[in-house]
Amino acid sequence: MCLKKCKWLVIVFVTIGLALYLVSPYAKQGTPFALPEFTQTSAESWINSAPLRKQDLQGKVVLIDVWTYGCWNCYRSIPWLNSLETRFDPEKFLIVGIHTPEFDHEHDRDKVVQKCEEFQVTHPVMMDNDFGYWKALRNRYWPTFYVVDKKGNVQGVFIGETHQGDKRAKNVETLISKLIAQ
Secondary structure (H helix, E strand, O other): OHHHHHHHHHHHHHHHHHHHHHHOOOOOOOOOEEOOOOOOOOHHHEEOOOOOOHHHHOOOEEEEEEEOOOOHHHHOOHHHHHHHHHHOOOOOEEEEEEEOOOOHHHHOHHHHHHHHHHOOOOOOEEEOOOOHHHHHHOOOOOOEEEEEOOOOEEEEEEEOOOOOOOHHHHHHHHHHHHHHHO
């Protein structure tokens, strides 16, 4: 009797796990999806830039960086991000940061500006205090990097702390180079 129950429970848990995986935005890593429109339109919600719209990115390969300044994995990835800005032609490539706070104190614009200066972040950063963009992307992790083609389609999603020369960095950079060449 127990063996039948155990088999049934295993089948239920495997089915639930598979269903959750299939609805995950990461289940179809190779399947492009349209980059959502930016959710913040006020000037005070943007740092280092006037508010951007999705159409402003057309013709460029874009790396969307979902981060928060209190996340160690996020800010330890910033030197790599900064190096990308010097290696790729700014006419063809742009990084857009999406600062989605994990903690209450990370909602403060002045603190985000201060951290951008400290980390030498000069690319546009949208403050996503209401998690609107996080939800539009169906994001779950800090940091997550979305590589977007010239037509506005996400071609790759990469999760986790990234450093120049590591495997994830090489994969992201290869995809960026490929999309720029198209």
